[in-house]
Amino acid sequence: MNDRIPLAPLQKFAWYNLIVFAIAVVAYAIAVPLLAAHFHKTLAAASLPSFGMFGVTGLWGFGSLICDRRKLDERESLINQRAMIAGMFLFWQVWVLSCMGVWAYLSYARHQDVVPVTLLPILVFAGGIIYVVTQAIAILIQYKRSAADDTV
Amino acid sequence: MTPSEGAQLKNRIRKLRFEHGEMTQQELADRIGAARQTIIALEAGKYAPSLLLAFRLAKAFGVKTEDVFQWDGE
Numbered sequence: 391m392n393d394r395i396p397l398a399p400l401q402k403f404a405w406y407n408l409i410v411f412a413i414a415v416v417a418y419a420i421a422v423p424l425l426a427a428h429f430h431k432t433l434a435a436a437s438l439p440s441f442g443m444f445g446v447t448g449l450w451g452f453g454s455l456i457c458d459r460r461k462l463d464e465r466e467s468l469i470n471q472r473a474m475i476a477g478m479f480l481f482w483q484v485w486v487l488s489c490m491g492v493w494a495y496l497s498y499a500r501h502q503d504v505v506p507v508t509l510l511p512i513l514v515f516a517g518g519i520i521y522v523v524t525q526a527i528a529i530l531i532q533y534k535r536s537a538a539d540d541t542v
Numbered sequence: 543m544t545p546s547e548g549a550q551l552k553n554r555i556r557k558l559r560f561e562h563g564e565m566t567q568q569e570l571a572d573r574i575g576a577a578r579q580t581i582i583a584l585e586a587g588k589y590a591p592s593l594l595l596a597f598r599l600a601k602a603f604g605v606k607t608e609d610v611f612q613w614d615g616e
Contacts, residue, residue: 536579536582537583537586
């Protein structure tokens with residue numbers, strides 16, 4: 391049978407999340423030099439406010455219109471659960487490491503005793519992005535690995 | 543499911559589909575309330591179904607569960 395297998399709703403959901411993420415990354419990459427040029431700042435100084443471009447990831451909220459996760463069959467539910475665990479695992483690792491990294495950088499490199507409170511929501515937001523992107527990649531890998539033509 | 547479990551659990555889903563009027567994977571998936579990708583994974587031996595899904599598959603073909611699945615482990 392050579393017909394093309396249509397994507398399952400969970401695969402569409404994963405691709406949608408990755409596409410939204412890619413759009414956010416492109417918007418960020420465009421925003422950094424634009425903001426730097428417009429406000430006469432360095433690229434490094436413009437990089438933090440440009441992070442607001444990741445607000446585009448709010449479009450992930452429409453993902454539930456693509457895939458109703460209450461209607462998944464048992465294998466898809468298992469794939470989704472494993473992907474969520476992978477996402478949460480990476481989120482936690484990166485979040486803890488980045489919190490320690492920020493503290494270490496500010497205290498040792500810049501001799502700053504106080505960590506700016508504005509960094510905390512950014513770290514949580516970045517962690518959320520890592521969670522969703524990891525989950526999406528884990529979903530696609532699991533579908534690929536259990537495809538009939540895959541030899542993994 | 544580990545690869546060794548997949549190797550031990552054999553099934554005749556593909557054969558049974560063709561014996562039942564060349565039923566398509568999508569038709570079978572619709573009958574048992576699963577996704578087509580799940581049927582593909584089952585036929586490839588890359589997914590071991592729950593007991594409930596195994597019974598649903600057997601019922602869809604009108605046969606016993608052991609006519610669909612065979613376990614060749616020790």
